[in-house]
Amino acid sequence: xxxxxxxxxxxxxxxxxxxxxxxxxxxxxxxxxxxxxxxxxxxxxxxxxxxxxxxxxxxxxxxxxxxxxxxxxxxxxxxxxxxxxxxxxxxxxxxxxxxxxxxxxxxxxxxxxxxxxxxxxxxxxxxxxxxxxxxxxxxxxxxxxxxxxxxxxxxxxxxxxxxxxxxxxxxxxxxxxxxxxxxxxxxxxxxxxxxxxxxxxxxxxxxxxxxxxxxxxxxxxxxxxxxxxxxxxxxxxxxxxxxxxxxxxxxxxxxxxxxxxxxxxxxxxxxxxxxxxxxxxxxxxxxxxxxxxxxxxxxxxxxxxxxxxxxxxxxxxxxxxxxxxxxxxxxxxxxxx
Amino acid sequence: xxxxxxxxxxxxxxxxxxxxxxxxxxxxxxxxxxxxxxxxxxxxxxxxxxxxxxxxxxxxxxxxxxxxxxxxxxxxxxxxxxxxxxxxxxxxxxxxxxxxxxxxxxxxxxxxxxxxxxxxxxxxxxxxxxxxxxxxxxxxxxxxxxxxxxxxxxxxxxxxxxxxxxxxxxxxxxxxxxxxxxxxxxxxxxxxxxxxxxxxxxxxxxxxxxxxxxxxxxxxxxxxxxxxxxxxxxxxxxxxxxxxxxxxxxxxxxxxxxxxxxxxxxxxxxxxxxxxxxxxxxxxxxxxxxxxxxxxxxxxxxxxxxxxxxxxxxxxxxxxxxxxxxxxxxxxxxxxx
Numbered sequence: 264x265x266x267x268x269x270x271x272x273x274x275x276x277x278x279x280x281x282x283x284x285x286x287x288x289x290x291x292x293x294x295x296x297x298x299x300x301x302x303x304x305x306x307x308x309x310x311x312x313x314x315x316x317x318x319x320x321x322x323x324x325x326x327x328x329x330x331x332x333x334x335x336x337x338x339x340x341x342x343x344x345x346x347x348x349x350x351x352x353x354x355x356x357x358x359x360x361x362x363x364x365x366x367x368x369x370x371x372x373x374x375x376x377x378x379x380x381x382x383x384x385x386x387x388x389x390x391x392x393x394x395x396x397x398x399x400x401x402x403x404x405x406x407x408x409x410x411x412x413x414x415x416x417x418x419x420x421x422x423x424x425x426x427x428x429x430x431x432x433x434x435x436x437x438x439x440x441x442x443x444x445x446x447x448x449x450x451x452x453x454x455x456x457x458x459x460x461x462x463x464x465x466x467x468x469x470x471x472x473x474x475x476x477x478x479x480x481x482x483x484x485x486x487x488x489x490x491x492x493x494x495x496x497x498x499x500x501x502x503x504x505x506x507x508x509x510x511x512x513x514x515x516x517x518x519x520x521x522x523x524x525x526x527x528x529x530x531x532x533x534x535x536x537x538x539x540x541x542x543x544x545x546x547x548x549x550x551x552x553x554x555x556x557x558x559x560x561x562x563x564x565x566x567x568x569x570x571x572x573x574x575x576x577x578x579x580x581x582x583x584x585x586x587x588x589x590x591x592x593x594x595x596x597x598x599x600x
Numbered sequence: 601x602x603x604x605x606x607x608x609x610x611x612x613x614x615x616x617x618x619x620x621x622x623x624x625x626x627x628x629x630x631x632x633x634x635x636x637x638x639x640x641x642x643x644x645x646x647x648x649x650x651x652x653x654x655x656x657x658x659x660x661x662x663x664x665x666x667x668x669x670x671x672x673x674x675x676x677x678x679x680x681x682x683x684x685x686x687x688x689x690x691x692x693x694x695x696x697x698x699x700x701x702x703x704x705x706x707x708x709x710x711x712x713x714x715x716x717x718x719x720x721x722x723x724x725x726x727x728x729x730x731x732x733x734x735x736x737x738x739x740x741x742x743x744x745x746x747x748x749x750x751x752x753x754x755x756x757x758x759x760x761x762x763x764x765x766x767x768x769x770x771x772x773x774x775x776x777x778x779x780x781x782x783x784x785x786x787x788x789x790x791x792x793x794x795x796x797x798x799x800x801x802x803x804x805x806x807x808x809x810x811x812x813x814x815x816x817x818x819x820x821x822x823x824x825x826x827x828x829x830x831x832x833x834x835x836x837x838x839x840x841x842x843x844x845x846x847x848x849x850x851x852x853x854x855x856x857x858x859x860x861x862x863x864x865x866x867x868x869x870x871x872x873x874x875x876x877x878x879x880x881x882x883x884x885x886x887x888x889x890x891x892x893x894x895x896x897x898x899x900x901x902x903x904x905x906x907x908x909x910x911x912x913x914x915x916x917x918x919x920x921x922x923x924x925x926x927x928x929x930x931x932x933x934x935x936x937x
Contacts, residue, residue, distance in 0.1 A: 339881070340710075342710045343708075375710045400845055442833060493826050500765045500767075513894055537841075544676070561750050564750070
């Protein structure tokens, strides 16, 4: 049986914060990262939870992330804001840009935020949630490392290229999805490898470009997109709009930059937000009731509203704390010298 | 063997135009529709080609589309433009809005166009192409009729909800994809039914909510989204952002409005466009070269660039014309009294 440690959310945050500060991250970056990984753990997403602290520190040791860069805002158009992260994690840059970005969205009705030159490890649902909580509709995407082959190809080119989307719901958990455009997350394949379990069909190809269910072969070969050529088209779109369009790297460039240090992807993130008030004015309430009908129809027939499970996990964690494997806990404690 | 008729693009346009004018469409609407269906036929998309003239006339006879509405522009925010189609087909409304919309995109950097209260039958790739040709990056989506069940459900709720995206390429056919978020287009299921052929697995459910490969059962039951719960999440996003967000119908409301006349979907379309110049300024050329690297990498390993096949069909049609089944040609001629 796996030994575990249960921590309150505050203790989880403090542990992450201590490990990050001990290794040289500035107060601002340590706070943002610790808050983010605690949020992931709280919402039942262990893959974006406290275990990320290990990777964050490893990226710093490898010289692949700045410990203390201060973000700079660059206003390029009425509805476009760039924030230069200066090789640091995306989070402090995003938080710095957020108030100015929201002003642009409220003023113009729709606006785009480009986070540039950042190291990216966080879940996109957590990035868009602050916008949804302000009553805005938002969309985010980011390339990653070149691990995924385009439909019809055999070589890794695209990242796992997640897309997140959120819709605000009054008095209800918001509708928020966050999905990789790859058939599976890379972390899931890694978990199959560790457990010695075969992969489901359709997750990847081996180094010869043949379909494979062997996790090690797929990790060395190429992952596949979800949904065949349609998922592949969406993955390409993410490469383009969160790469060259915002003046930043593709997944292939990010992987080359990594120099096999195993650090998180480096490059940009694009966030687009829309203000329903500016689309609908006084009629917003009536039209948003249509969306609630849609959700009710989904639930009546047993379809899940994206985000529901995270919200349930959140309520549980707020009451009972979060549970980490003992060895993960020990590894993080060992980083707190 | 099927008898066919080959027409020059101009003759194809004239035939469509005559049929539409003869049945009462105004000059502006007849021109826009005839141009659109000729474009579909030209690019090898028979499902958005001249056969659509039959449906357009049927919608008019059923009282489900205006023959002559004049669009009205409504400017709700610096980066939002609504165009009220007044129950007519979307095309004249879109063409009227286009110059004002492009101005907004160039000024703000990103902008949204909502086409409201339109009957929608046209391919989205044709809608975004004029934006891509102006050097803009664009995205379009629209709900349709409630034919598709959400992942985990059994009843039709979503439309086939297409998403189109385009990226401008200098001296190359543009990168443009246009895909239904359903596993297959409804027209493809209809073609299987006519041919008495079983459907591939994963396209739909029968009326009892069980997986079925019988086309008639699926047409009466529910279609499935592509890519399981991920495709379903995207279909829901389209319902929301091209429905309630822009003050227009969901696919379920559109189907109810249709009253079983078999008319095209009624509601809204959302188009979002971004100006790379406003994101990148003088550095656009360098960053767009990154995108070309991505495309070259795709092609080197045998992956297709979306839009390539349409562009090849276009070149062929411009030289040799388009070929219609004789019975379709006869049906359209019969509409030209």
